[in-house]
Amino acid sequence: MLAGCAQNQPRPVTAEIGSPKTRISCDVDVQPEDRVELEMVDTLMSRDLVYAALAQLQKHQQRNEEYWQRYGQLLAKTDDMDGARDVFTQMRDQCNSGEAYHGLGMIALKQGYLSEALTNFKEAVSRLPASASVRNDYGYALLLEGDFPEAQRNLRTSLELQNGSGAARQNLAVAYILAGNKQGLALLRDKYHFTDDEMAYAHSLADQMRK
Incomplete structure (x- = not known):
């Protein structure tokens, strides 16, 4: 390990x-x-x-x-x-x-x-490099820093390492929203079956981070 x-x-x-x-x-x-x-x-x-x-x-x-x-x-x-x-x-x-x-x-x-x-x-x-939790936490910190491209890369890695589950699922949605990445949001809906409730919550988290 x-x-x-x-x-x-x-x-x-x-x-x-x-x-x-x-x-x-x-x-x-x-x-x-x-x-x-x-x-x-x-x-x-x-x-x-x-x-x-x-x-x-x-x-x-x-x-x-x-x-x-x-x-x-x-x-x-x-x-x-x-x-x-x-x-x-x-x-x-x-x-x-x-x-x-x-x-x-x-x-x-x-x-x-x-x-x-x-x-x-x-x-x-x-x-x-293959630790989903490390990638997620690094991605979240990058979100706070405002480095959206690196945040998306690390959170997407975390999500894929966990087969679409885990904390990175919500964090990646927030990263896509803050970056205006419509293609990424569509991926979450189509490939990972992101629900309307999950998306609404991600938007509320993104609004909080913008303040």
Whole structure:
């Protein structure tokens, strides 16, 4: 998943994250029993039970990078931005991780630092070019920046990677509306069966972004 770690031995480091000392590992191998726990966490996250998901992670600290990716995400989702930034910074510095740049980009975006977010998202895309979520988040940040051509390219990539579903579906419609791309909007209707309700919502979002 993360090419920067696949070529190296796991290098756990001790770092101050929050108050306790936490050991971050760059190991890309996940043991079967750990995979079961991560899938349970993913289920909770999909139901938006982020505090429960974080508690589940904290029951047993794993020594793999997927664990730390989720840990950083959940700290951010529970508004512990300092803790999340620490986790993703350690992942970036120790593991050379594309997901770390993605996480740092999301934190910067939430805190209103658009230029920093774009820099991190661009690096994440270069490392994880086939990640639909990275492409979507980069595309959304580009929309905020007003770079509609690049936003459309990244959001269209995200949409195709997810076979027409996901958050990029709505974001791409907004990008086409803001860019005045009638051909793109027709594509959404004809190929991806975009509904009138979806289009109306996209227009309302575009109006908000114009203000």
